[in-house]
Amino acid sequence: MNVNKIFKNAFLVAFTCLALSACAKKVSTSGQLQGDVYTGTDTVEYLAKGVPDRVFFATNESVLTTKSRETLRKQAAWLRKNSKINIVVEGHADERGTREYNLALGERRANAAKDYLMTYGISADRISVISYGKERPVDSGSNPLSWSKNRRSVTVKAN
């Protein structure tokens, strides 16, 4: 029993060390991740000046963050001004999920963005959605930062 306890303590110490080093590592990418939602601009392209083309999601989530909603409002404003432009919203997932579920998840994310654009006055006729699941990552790395960039919906011009 005693030996067990000693092991347990040693384990705890080792674990704490690990956890600390993990934290230390995270700092280098801080400012790019909030929770596990990407907040950086590495892969972002622009539909027009000041109108980012994409929003990012947390793991397994399709909820729009405050920043995502802000981005989508900018897209809606730009779309209202450019009424002849139609768009495709592409939904994507990271590689950490089963293929078929991720296809469904990508579709759910793309529709979350579409719904939000519609509440800001963009007609459903102008928006089509497509899910690529995890088939089209934008960052090929296998680490939390890469995955956060890949969990996204991207608005692209259809015409």
Place this chain on the structure above:
Amino acid sequence: MLFRYLLILIFLIPLNSFALIEVDITRGNLTPLPIAVSPLSLDEESKQNLKKILQKEDLGSEISIVVENNLKKSGLFNPLNKDSFLQKPDIAHLKPRFEDWALIKAQALITGKVTISDEKLRVEFRLWDVLAAKEMMALAFTTVPTNWRRVGHIITDKIYERLTGEKGYFDTRIIYVAEEGPKIKRIKKLAIMDQDGFNTKYLTLGNELVLTPRFNPTNQMVTYLSYFRNLPRVYLLDIETGIQEVVGDFPGMTFAPRFSPDGKKIIMSFAQDGNSDIYTMDLENRIVERITNHPSIDTSPSYSPDGKYICFNSDRSGYQQIYIMKSDGSKVKRISFGRGLYGTPVWSPRGDLIAFTKLHKGKFYIGVMRTNGKGERLLTENFYQEAPSWSPNGRVLIFYRETKTDEKGEGFSAKLWSIDLTGYNERLVDTETDASDPSWSSLLSN
């Protein structure tokens, strides 16, 4: 294509029903049965003819190598080195000198003979119990010469069945997605090959993304997801004619298709307005039926072999879990309750188990559970792997595994692997290119 060539089966001698050698396949087999696979004998005239037709020096030897490799990969047999064989193939086939074979510790012996006449290939083989000094089985096949590898697979199936008491899985094919190119711009094609990695054929050109191919029960049709014209829809491909047609032409994405056990329906997911539900389409009259109706994601449906139940993947509890229901969509019941996320449920052809992918603490597992969710067993753990598919006898699973990329995003590869239901005998399956989404056919001949 190959399916067309009928194999003619002639029983030479009725099977002996003595209790001879037996191989237990229900446990991890730690002492594979020592077996001697003699090269099949080939007379001079047939040798010359075969050289002309197939450009093969010694087909007898090549067929025996097919058998030997199959037996070895099954993990149940230990084929002995041919250099140690004392008896010539033709004499051994007539009457083995059992002392010679016992000397090299063989417990079973396979001998055979290849002849060709009128452009027809005739292959006979015998299975001998060395210790009992008895013949256990003798069969002959006649077919077109180009079918010679299949003959090797069928011989393996017969031997496997005689020694284990269960049907084999060697005269089968795998349909999968062949992959190439960098991860962010991956090119994917449908490919089909023999179970041992030979005779690979590419069925699409790679112009559009294709995913999740699955055979129908007669192995002549394949259903899969194609992004043709950027519209992700379920398609049907006739392997013989190459004709493709869309079957899931709904006003939104259709995906995750599989055939019903009678081959008459395709079951699939249909995603619309952010919600995926499960539907079936009758291939004859094109009648569509909605099976689930829930605001969560319902996908990856797979029928029980009797067609009465469906297992599927849903996140209605908040996270991906495995559920079963009656085939009309009633009596939905969650069966996975372990820690982690569960996906890709596939019902065993024996009916008793469901194979799945599990994601827990950053690791992916391939596992099995009983159809009531009890008795979960994880067979293999890795950084990333998914999509198990059952061998037709329900004893082996094939799946695919991806290696992690490095900091630069390099070093990525995807390969097919197989593992026994026992959790032993994990093996890389040979493919010409990177590969994913494997689906195992049923036995091509019975």
